[in-house]
Amino acid sequence: MRCLVMEDFGRMAVAEVADPKVTAGHVVIDVVATGICGSDLHGYTGENGRRKPGQVMGHESVGRIRALGDGVEGIEVGATVTFNPLVVPAAERPLYRGREQHAPGRSVIGVNPSVRAAFAEQVVVPAENVVPLPDSVPITWGALVEPLAVAVNVVRRVAVTAEDTVLVIGGGPIGQSCVLAAQHAGATSVYVSEPSASRRALCEQLGAVPLQPGEPVEEQVRALNGGPVTVAIDAVGITATIQDALRATVAGGRVGLVGMGAPVTELQTYEVSTLERTITGSFCYSDEVFRAAAAWVADGSTDFSALISEEVPLAEGPDAFARLAAGADIPGKVLVRLDR
Ligand SMILES: [Zn+2]
Structure with missing residues (x-):
């Protein structure tokens, strides 16, 4: 089979490379499409140190079951599936049920350098990580389940309801997913702070109100929303955006921190203490949240097409990585098609 190796x-x-062999409790998936994640790009450039040369990455993926290992039941060859890339050792599963992302022994398919992941024509994953999808929605949407699960998790962590007005900071693929997830949770007024014009346009297409770059976020939110928002989601995660998130929210407001822009930031502590705001961290998703994101994609109630900007064949994968790393103006997700 062919794959995309980070040399x-x-x-x-x-x-x-040789086709993978199925092992007990696992399945082989014929990969149809795998999304390029921001974390893959930062791994590719070496920035985040979370990817190693020689590795085959890819954790946002959809395909069809090719083979079942011994003991695998409840899923059929040919079924359309995505997979939850977060793998938890069996011994830790009972203790970390419902919060699998906290399991100390967790590993992530596509991050773990010793596992050949989904930028390959075939990928082997544990059967319990497989989530079936119906054929009634475009198959490529299956590659969006993972980033949507990240968004569903933060939206749930800050408990967005129809009562809330929401500011999303960062209008890239995760911010875009947060816009849709906040709307799905009932929020009707969602604002987005994003410097790129093409990403602002995409967020507007999704129904969000883009803020003007270069103008103070807090004032714009107050003017457009008739006051501060109740919730801000920071999909960037640097000092300036956390400050914007705090200052744009009401007293008692909730800030979800899902962006990982900087490991250390300067916090305006009075913005938290004196106004009793809450900052809530969010990382990945539980198994249940991943399945909820898949169910959302499967129910056909939301059109996710706008999130996908490009689909490139495997042969053009290296070029797609190079373009994205060079800062190409691509507003949404780039999918690598492994079936082309
Ligand atoms: Zn990702």
Whole structure:
């Protein structure tokens, strides 16, 4: 089979490798499409140190079951599936049920360098990580379940309801997913702070109100919303955006921190203490949240098409990585098609 190998930082290549063998409790998936994540890009450039040369990445994926390992039941060859890339050792599963992302022994398919992940024509995953999808929605939407699960998790963590007005900071693929997840949770007024014009336009297409870049976020939110919002979701995660998130929210407001822009930031502590705001961290998703995101995609109630900007064949995968790393103006997700 063919796959996309990160030969070195900044260098991706198409390679021919042996087909993987199915093992007990696992399935082999014929991959149809895998999304390029911001974390893949930062791994590719070497920035985040979370990817290693020689690795085959890819954790946002959809495909069809090719083979079942011994003991696998309840799923059929040919079924359309996505998979939850978060793998929890069996011994930790009972204790971390409902919060699998906290399990100390967790690993992530596509991050773990010793696992050949989904930028490949075939991928092997544990059967319990597989989530079936109906054929009634476009198959490529299955590759969006993972980033949507990240968004569903933060939206749930800050408990967005129809009573809330929401500011999303960062209008990239995760911010876009947060816009849709906040709307899905009932929020009707969602504002987005994002410097890129094409991303602002995409967020507007999704029904959010884009703020003007270069103008103070807090004042714009107050003017457009008739006062501060009740919830802000920071999908960037640097000092300036956390400050914007705090200052744009009401006293008692909730700030969800899902962006990982900087490991250390400067916090305006009085903005938290004196106004009794809450900052809530959010990372990945539980198994239940991942399945909820898949069910949302499967129910056909939301059109996710706008989230996908490009689909490139495997042979053009290296070029897609190079373009994205060079800052190409691509508003939404780039999917690598492994079936082309
Ligand atoms: Zn991702």
